[in-house]
Amino acid sequence: MASVGKILRRTFLIGSAAIVGGVAFGAYYVSRPAANPLRPAKGETALSPFVLIDQQGVTLFAPRAEMGQGVRTTWAALIAEELDVELDQVRVLHGPAAAAYYNSALVGEGLPNKGYDISDFQHNLGEALGVLGRTLGLQVTGGSTSMKDGFERMREAGATARETLKQAAADRLGVDRTQLKTENGTVIAPDGTRIPYTELSEAAGQIEPPEVELRDPSNWRLLGRNLPRVDVVGKSTGTAEFGIDVRPEGLKFASVRINPKLGGEMKSFDASAAEQMPGVEKVVDLGNGVAVIATNTWLAIQAVEAIDVDWGDAPYPPETDAVFAEIAKSFDTSPNSTMRDDGDVDTLPDGATEITAEYTVPYLAHSTMEPMNATALFTGSALELWCGNQAPTLVQIRAANTANLDKEAVQIHTTYLGGGFGRRGELDFGEIATKVAMAMPGVPVQTTWSREEDMRHDYYRPGAMARMRGAVKDGQAVLIDGKVAAQSCTQQAVQRYTGLPAGGPDKVLVEGFFNQPYAVPNYRMSGHIADLDIPVGFWRSVGNSHNGFFHETFMDEMAHAAGRDPLEFRLELAKAEHAPSAGCLQAVKEMSGWTGETPDGVGRGVAMTYSFGTPVAQVIEVVDEDGTIRIAKAWIACDVGLALDPGTVEAQMFGGMIYGLSAAVMGEITFSDGEVEQYNFPDYDALRMHNAPVTQVKILETNQHMGGVGEPGTPPSMPALGNALFDLTGERARTLPLINQFNLLV
Amino acid sequence: MATALKINGKQHQVDLPDDVPLLWVLRDEVGLTGTKFGCGVAACGACTVHIDGEAVRSCQVALSDVWGDVTTIEGIGSPDAMAAIQQAWVDHQVAQCGYCQSGQIMQAAALLAENPAPSDTDIDDAMQGNLCRCGTYPRIRAAIHDAASKLKEA
Numbered sequence: 001m002a003s004v005g006k007i008l009r010r011t012f013l014i015g016s017a018a019i020v021g022g023v024a025f026g027a028y029y030v031s032r033p034a035a036n037p038l039r040p041a042k043g044e045t046a047l048s049p050f051v052l053i054d055q056q057g058v059t060l061f062a063p064r065a066e067m068g069q070g071v072r073t074t075w076a077a078l079i080a081e082e083l084d085v086e087l088d089q090v091r092v093l094h095g096p097a098a099a100a101y102y103n104s105a106l107v108g109e110g111l112p113n114k115g116y117d118i119s120d121f122q123h124n125l126g127e128a129l130g131v132l133g134r135t136l137g138l139q140v141t142g143g144s145t146s147m148k149d150g151f152e153r154m155r156e157a158g159a160t161a162r163e164t165l166k167q168a169a170a171d172r173l174g175v176d177r178t179q180l181k182t183e184n185g186t187v188i189a190p191d192g193t194r195i196p197y198t199e200l201s202e203a204a205g206q207i208e209p210p211e212v213e214l215r216d217p218s219n220w221r222l223l224g225r226n227l228p229r230v231d232v233v234g235k236s237t238g239t240a241e242f243g244i245d246v247r248p249e250g251l252k253f254a255s256v257r258i259n260p261k262l263g264g265e266m267k268s269f270d271a272s273a274a275e276q277m278p279g280v281e282k283v284v285d286l287g288n289g290v291a292v293i294a295t296n297t298w299l300a301i302q303a304v305e306a307i308d309v310d311w312g313d314a315p316y317p318p319e320t321d322a323v324f325a326e327i328a329k330s331f332d333t334s335p336n337s338t339m340r341d342d343g344d345v346d347t348l349p350d351g352a353t354e355i356t357a358e359y360t361v362p363y364l365a366h367s368t369m370e371p372m373n374a375t376a377l378f379t380g381s382a383l384e385l386w387c388g389n390q391a392p393t394l395v396q397i398r399a400a401n402t403a404n405l406d407k408e409a410v411q412i413h414t415t416y417l418g419g420g421f422g423r424r425g426e427l428d429f430g431e432i433a434t435k436v437a438m439a440m441p442g443v444p445v446q447t448t449w450s451r452e453e454d455m456r457h458d459y460y461r462p463g464a465m466a467r468m469r470g471a472v473k474d475g476q477a478v479l480i481d482g483k484v485a486a487q488s489c490t491q492q493a494v495q496r497y498t499g500l501p502a503g504g505p506d507k508v509l510v511e512g513f514f515n516q517p518y519a520v521p522n523y524r525m526s527g528h529i530a531d532l533d534i535p536v537g538f539w540r541s542v543g544n545s546h547n548g549f550f551h552e553t554f555m556d557e558m559a560h561a562a563g564r565d566p567l568e569f570r571l572e573l574a575k576a577e578h579a580p581s582a583g584c585l586q587a588v589k590e591m592s593g594w595t596g597e598t599p600d601g602v603g604r605g606v607a608m609t610y611s612f613g614t615p616v617a618q619v620i621e622v623v624d625e626d627g628t629i630r631i632a633k634a635w636i637a638c639d640v641g642l643a644l645d646p647g648t649v650e651a652q653m654f655g656g657m658i659y660g661l662s663a664a665v666m667g668e669i670t671f672s673d674g675e676v677e678q679y680n681f682p683d684y685d686a687l688r689m690h691n692a693p694v695t696q697v698k699i700l701e702t703n704q705h706m707g708g709v710g711e712p713g714t715p716p717s718m719p720a721l722g723n724a725l726f727d728l729t730g731e732r733a734r735t736l737p738l739i740n741q742f743n744l745l746v
Numbered sequence: 747m748a749t750a751l752k753i754n755g756k757q758h759q760v761d762l763p764d765d766v767p768l769l770w771v772l773r774d775e776v777g778l779t780g781t782k783f784g785c786g787v788a789a790c791g792a793c794t795v796h797i798d799g800e801a802v803r804s805c806q807v808a809l810s811d812v813w814g815d816v817t818t819i820e821g822i823g824s825p826d827a828m829a830a831i832q833q834a835w836v837d838h839q840v841a842q843c844g845y846c847q848s849g850q851i852m853q854a855a856a857l858l859a860e861n862p863a864p865s866d867t868d869i870d871d872a873m874q875g876n877l878c879r880c881g882t883y884p885r886i887r888a889a890i891h892d893a894a895s896k897l898k899e900a
Contacts, residue, residue, distance in 0.1 A: 232835070298767055418843050419845060655842055680785050681785050690873075
């Protein structure tokens with residue numbers, strides 16, 4: 001067991017060596033070993049933090065939040081591909097919160113380039129900057145980054161483990177390592193004898209890992225194929241464990257109420273009625289809210305709702321109209337960023353026709369199916385916390401601060417997530433559960449929010465506005481000048497996570513706005529930050545979720561003003577700028593049999609967005625059925641560069657689209673008296689079986705770099721639907737949700 | 747006073763107030779966590795179970811009103827012995843986050859028991875009370891059709 005540190009150091013150097021050589025600052029940190037997150041017990045050997053082999057078998061660690069996107073399966077497949085194990089023969093666990101599980105790709109996303117025009121140099125620079133992720137110990141699942149992050153490192157972890165096991169077998173057999181083969185968790189000797197990895201693991205722990213080479217993709221047996229998800233049996237039999245299902249011995253059940261005027265204080269409360277209710281064991285003062293611990297979650301919810309509380313006011317305008325007036329005001333301030341400024345937008349080209357439009361989209365809730373919850377056991381000197389979360393190391397730090405403990409005294413168990421969409425990257429549910437459990441030391445307490453509490457205490461997708469000006473000439477776009485205004489998720493989140501103020505240009509506010517792959521000679525896109533204290537956060541596809549609607553609705557308006565077919569108009573502009581994006585448009589054109597003509601009562605719209613490294617084009621078809629409009633069909637084409645699991649990519653594409661269409665049709669969070677007016681699904685619904693479109697997905701792989709898949713399906717859905725409704729009705733959709741303007745089937 | 751319930755073929759004595767919904771009896775008292783809490787107002791279907799074979803929202807049935815034998819997702823099959831409908835869910839790789847799928851499966855099982863060959867419209871009608879925020883609807887539909895044809899062959 002001498003060389004865990006060495007092995008770790010090698011594991012991280014391997015794969016990043018070429019990058020490390022190029023960055024002196026990074027090299028120092030990259031070569032510093034991360035803390036061993038696995039603490040192998042006697043008889044176990046930690047070959048790398050992503051592989052554990054003991055007498056019981058092989059365990060792979062996929063330390064990314066499984067919130068439905070299939071990451072646990074594909075991440076494990078990256079390791080298994082090189083390690084030569086079968087996914088149904090190994091255990092796949094999430095593992096503990098650990099700095100070694102940093103996300104390198106997420107930090108690389110912060111570079112101020114457009115993404116699609118990234119050169120190899122910039123690509124490498126992005127990966128090199130990824131070392132900062134490790135330096136900060138940022139273990140985050142978000143930004144559609146998992147496969148970009150894990151693709152090299154996990155295959156190298158698998159290959160390193162395999163070759164080390166082979167070396168152990170070679171030593172035992174007295175042969176050369178090159179004479180050995182591996183298959184299904186065994187090393188095969190020249191005479192055909194098979195030695196299970198489990199028998200070699202202890203000896204392998206004493207061996208310096210050899211240099212490894214990754215297999216050529218033409219030899220892959222797992223990657224690039226539809227693999228059975230490792231979580232699908234559990235999720236089809238009710239046996240998969242979500243945060244809300246954790247049942248430690250002696251568990252008590254709690255529920256919570258925080259000030260519905262978000263961020264306001266709690267002046268006083270009277271819990272005398274609640275204390276007398278059945279099953280109630282304790283009322284907890286949380287400072288800005290109250291919780292009740294009881295013998296049953298439902299009894300806790302009844303009791304916490306019976307507490308009479310005097311709430312202080314919210315620190316933002318109490319009505320929706322006033323909030324949006326404040327957002328509009330920020331257009332008059334100087335821009336926070338202008339990340340694209342090509343040509344001269346101030347001069348209208350001779351003979352060009354100018355058009356302008358203003359768009360508005362509402363605040364949105366994440367509305368995960370599993371309401372926020374976490375389970376905590378506080379002993380006075382240590383804390384255990386169970387929850388589905390997207391950022392275990394951050395949860396760990398927040399819980400430690402809350403309980404006044406060292407980080408090392410806090411153990412985080414990450415379960416399956418009943419939906420994430422960005423909501424479970426926040427730290428509030430873990431902090432609240434910690435506070436509640438601290439009121440009953442030695443007893444595990446599960447704090448579950450009611451749906452109403454969840455809906456009304458989100459970190460919302462910010463409401464946003466755009467003012468667009470453009471010009472067309474001879475059937476082509478010659479000028480786009482756009483301004484977007486919204487609260488900054490980034491600045492607020494940095495403040496929330498670190499307590500430090502954040503400044504500088506916010507790329508997230510303008511992503512999907514400044515970096516769309518269209519060749520327009522005069523092109524300026526600016527972001528304006530609205531100064532409001534409504535809690536906002538990262539909602540599937542984040543800035544792209546509003547900017548996709550703004551940009552792609554305006555493209556449609558320009559095509560219309562130019563007298564062009566909206567798909568051909570885009571295709572021409574994309575061909576000149578980014579071939580994979582044009583390829584997606586061409587693909588949906590062919591899949592949908594797009595002619596630019598539709599029969600009476602049928603409308604079609606198209607949109608294409610580039611986000612998280614992946615261009616996605618969608619065509620949506622709407623049908624008028626006796627005055628009710630149904631979203632009948634959808635065609636999606638994406639170019640992910642490399643589809644590691646096509647079945648999962650397909651699922652993320654149609655799922656991401658339905659998430660976006662749900663918001664486009666009916667998603668809207670509004671405020672009155674400082675409180676969110678939506679309480680539960682009847683006020684904030686989503687598409688269902690009967691009104692979701694029949695969908696076809698095509699996956700292309702021409703993109704030079706691997707793109708994300710969890711989020712890119714969402715942004716084009718909203719403008720594609722709005723554009724289809726324009727085609728059907730002649731009315732332009734400039735404000736979401738669409739149900740306020742069109743008689744859509746709900 | 748304890749209330750007697752028959753759940754997945756087994757008798758239970760439950761000592762909780764009469765108005766506690768069946769959902770919370772199953773989850774917090776009996777320890778059957780496969781049935782999920784989504785909304786508490788019968789708007790999402792995540793808590794769907796069967797009472798005497800009928801699909802009901804367990805968040806809306808008070809303990810004292812449970813009128814028959816209760817079957818939950820754990821009662822129709824297990825990882826080692828899945829029901830045909832569960833196998834169809836696996837074959838079609840339906841689940842994403844998976845949180846709503848117990849309810850989807852229980853609703854679909856009740857549909858197939860009543861209508862062995864449902865049309866797309868029948869599926870729309872039966873399943874529209876079950877919300878899925880991951881948007882797995884296309885694969886749910888395919889899995890129901892597949893389970894229907896397999897059950898017909900069997």
